[in-house]
Amino acid sequence: MTVEQRKTKSGRAGSGTGVGLFSPVSAVRVSQVIVDQIRLLIQQGRLKTDDRLPSERDLCEQFGVSRVTVREALRVLESGGLIEIRVGARGGAFVSTPSSARVGEGLATLLKLSPLTAAEVTEARMVFELGIVPIVVDRATPEDIAALKEICERQQDALKDESYSMTLSAEFHVQVAACTHNAAIEMLVKSFHGPLLMSLEEAKVAAPVMGLLGSTEHREFVDAIERHDADQAAAIMRAHLQRTADRVAPNTPAC
Amino acid sequence: MTVEQRKTKSGRAGSGTGVGLFSPVSAVRVSQVIVDQIRLLIQQGRLKTDDRLPSERDLCEQFGVSRVTVREALRVLESGGLIEIRVGARGGAFVSTPSSARVGEGLATLLKLSPLTAAEVTEARMVFELGIVPIVVDRATPEDIAALKEICERQQDALKDESYSMTLSAEFHVQVAACTHNAAIEMLVKSFHGPLLMSLEEAKVAAPVMGLLGSTEHREFVDAIERHDADQAAAIMRAHLQRTADRVAPNTPAC
DNA sequence: GAGGGCTATTGGTAGGACCATATTGCCGGT
DNA sequence: ACCGGCAATATGGTCCTACCAATAGCCCTC
Numbered sequence: 143m144t145v146e147q148r149k150t151k152s153g154r155a156g157s158g159t160g161v162g163l164f165s166p167v168s169a170v171r172v173s174q175v176i177v178d179q180i181r182l183l184i185q186q187g188r189l190k191t192d193d194r195l196p197s198e199r200d201l202c203e204q205f206g207v208s209r210v211t212v213r214e215a216l217r218v219l220e221s222g223g224l225i226e227i228r229v230g231a232r233g234g235a236f237v238s239t240p241s242s243a244r245v246g247e248g249l250a251t252l253l254k255l256s257p258l259t260a261a262e263v264t265e266a267r268m269v270f271e272l273g274i275v276p277i278v279v280d281r282a283t284p285e286d287i288a289a290l291k292e293i294c295e296r297q298q299d300a301l302k303d304e305s306y307s308m309t310l311s312a313e314f315h316v317q318v319a320a321c322t323h324n325a326a327i328e329m330l331v332k333s334f335h336g337p338l339l340m341s342l343e344e345a346k347v348a349a350p351v352m353g354l355l356g357s358t359e360h361r362e363f364v365d366a367i368e369r370h371d372a373d374q375a376a377a378i379m380r381a382h383l384q385r386t387a388d389r390v391a392p393n394t395p396a397c
Numbered sequence: 398m399t400v401e402q403r404k405t406k407s408g409r410a411g412s413g414t415g416v417g418l419f420s421p422v423s424a425v426r427v428s429q430v431i432v433d434q435i436r437l438l439i440q441q442g443r444l445k446t447d448d449r450l451p452s453e454r455d456l457c458e459q460f461g462v463s464r465v466t467v468r469e470a471l472r473v474l475e476s477g478g479l480i481e482i483r484v485g486a487r488g489g490a491f492v493s494t495p496s497s498a499r500v501g502e503g504l505a506t507l508l509k510l511s512p513l514t515a516a517e518v519t520e521a522r523m524v525f526e527l528g529i530v531p532i533v534v535d536r537a538t539p540e541d542i543a544a545l546k547e548i549c550e551r552q553q554d555a556l557k558d559e560s561y562s563m564t565l566s567a568e569f570h571v572q573v574a575a576c577t578h579n580a581a582i583e584m585l586v587k588s589f590h591g592p593l594l595m596s597l598e599e600a601k602v603a604a605p606v607m608g609l610l611g612s613t614e615h616r617e618f619v620d621a622i623e624r625h626d627a628d629q630a631a632a633i634m635r636a637h638l639q640r641t642a643d644r645v646a647p648n649t650p651a652c
Numbered sequence: 653g654a655g656g657g658c659t660a661t662t663g664g665t666a667g668g669a670c671c672a673t674a675t676t677g678c679c680g681g682t
Numbered sequence: 683a684c685c686g687g688c689a690a691t692a693t694g695g696t697c698c699t700a701c702c703a704a705t706a707g708c709c710c711t712c
Contacts, residue, residue, distance in 0.1 A: 172697075173472070185509055197661060208698050210465055213662085214472045217428070221473040222506070229662045230706030239510055251477070254440060255494055262581040265532075269582065273528035277520075326517040327524065426663070452694055463665045468696085484695045485673030 172207055176215035184224055184237055195225065195235040264387045267334050268380075271315065274322050274331075275379055279372040282321040290317055290364045297357045306353040314360050321367075356382065427462055431470035439479055439492055450480065450490040505588075519642045522589050523635075526570065529577050529586075530634055534627040537576040545572055545619045552612045561608040569615050576622075611637065 183189045196204065201212045216235055219225045223244035225235045293314050300306040312335035319331035359382040366375035438444045451459065456467045471490055474480045478499035480490045548569050555561040567590035574586035614637040621630035 171695095181506075185506070199661080210468075210699095211697065213465075214469060216662095217469045217472050218476040221476050224506070224510075227662075228706085229704080231658090231660045232707050233661050233705080235662095251436075251440070251479070255479070258581050258584075262579045265579055266581040266585060269528035269532070270525055273524035277524070324517045324520055326513050326521040329513075330521060428663090454694075463667095465666095466664065471695095482695075483673095484671085486691095486693050487674055488672080488694055490695095 173211045173214040173218070176201075176205055176207070176212065177218050180215065180219060181224060189237050191237050191239050193237045195237070197234055261387065264383075268383045268387060270330065270334070271318075271383060272376060272379055274319060274327055275376045276372050277324070277327075278318060278321040279367055279370055279375055281323050282367050286317075286321040287364060287368055290314070290321070290360075290367070293317055294357065294361045294364060297353075297360065301353055301357055306357070311356060311360075318363075355385070428466045428469040428473070431456075431460055431462070431467065432473050435470070435474060436477075436479060444492050446492050446494050448492045450492070452489055516642065519638075523638045523642060525585065525589070526573075526638060527631060527634055529574060529582055530631045531627050532579070532582075533573060533576040534622055534625055534630055536578050537622050541572075541576040542619060542623055545569070545576070545615075545622070548572055549612065549616045549619060552608075552615065556608055556612055561612070566608075566611055566615075573618075610640070 180189070180195070189195070195201065198209050198212050198216070202209050205212065216225065216227060219235070220227050223238065226238040227233070227235050293310070297306060297310050297314070300310055316328070316332055316335055319328045322328065359378055363375055363378045363382070366378055435444070435450070444450070450456065453464055453467050453471070457464045460467065471480065471482060474490075475482050478493065481493040482488070482490050548565070552561060552565050552569070555565055571583070571587055571590055574583045577583065614633055618630055618633045618637070621633055
């Protein structure tokens, strides 16, 4: 381990400080500085997806810190979804594109830990999913509509053998968002339908009649889209979401 | 350090495994297990906001791991916004309610690292901020409207001495979201106006005329709210956001 | 071609030195 | 006797060194 920057064997490395010229002492954590540096490198595109960072030992040498510090930085980056760490030979830290699942998870814990009622979350979801309807009507391609119909059919089948679940419904709503051909919107809706709803509505398959109704509405919605009838589509979606909202409101399970 | 659970001085602690009964070796990281445990405690409400966790040294003893491992776990929790770490006497790890800023940051990096165009993000923002207008009109109290007017006045003042900045505009939009009296919506809008827009539109004070126009529209919007004229308010907001969208679209700076 | 050793790399431990900060208590001045 | 400032102490995070264990891809041998 190179020690030339440090006077004593465990003097704070800081950021090259320690020469005694009263340089502003690094008030921030060393590991945080490393996190920021690597994050910046990734955001600038100088480190691309699947690129491999140097090994922990190399990094300590380059940063002039100990392995522990580097590892803390890697942990933070990993928990933020920016890198993925693999063990074993040819292992190491690899840059990974953060998935919507990751951010959805963060959003879910945020909502769970905050004093938010399920009703509030549902309302926010309604605003968003209703707001995109005009865009969906405008941009949905025949392929999009075919994909939606395919999901509807799978839901009908699932209803028959009673395997209908919240997951199928979520799939439909995500596919609707995909019809906007806007990756940002799709990602946000995905975030909503990720761990969030799963945790919020434990009453998943509570009412079988729910599934039947929901499935029918899904189909009517697709038809409206196909007719380019934005008003009708919005009305259906509003009723569809409102029913979910009504079901979730009475419980008012704060978290 | 208590070592009684471990056979050798550095045997993997696992989760109390090691008795030799071929118990499934803890394939996961020890620090991750600690993270999960503490996270669970917080989500269950057994650790509440501002509660103080035991000190690092106590935690190692209770978990039967080394300090490095505990510290890695604390780092992850801190980066996730679940705890806040203070140094010095009476310091330690304190449970903190994750702020919208934190999740907004995660959202921002996600959006920046994903192949999203600024136009897509702006469109998503438009959908949301337009969608809440009816709710705002419906629920805004006189106090809410007074707060909005106050911001407008501050913007007028700022225009005079040329200190108008994006921050003031963001403040207005967040206050509008607050008028919904829905914490989830407010948090999402805050997330949008957090680090995301700041990084997206470096052209902050590019056009002074922009600020003038924007400020005027803000004021007209408030008036429409006061009249409970949802259509007019939505129209103003649409034009207002559209102008921002148009400004950001031509550049098409992917990230 | 299949299997076993090699090696690079992460995961974890122990123990210690250092730094930051709040509390406490002493001491001198008033 | 009271009070303000200052130093000692206790608490607790931050970082270091050195070591060992587990893992997984690669290559070499059979």
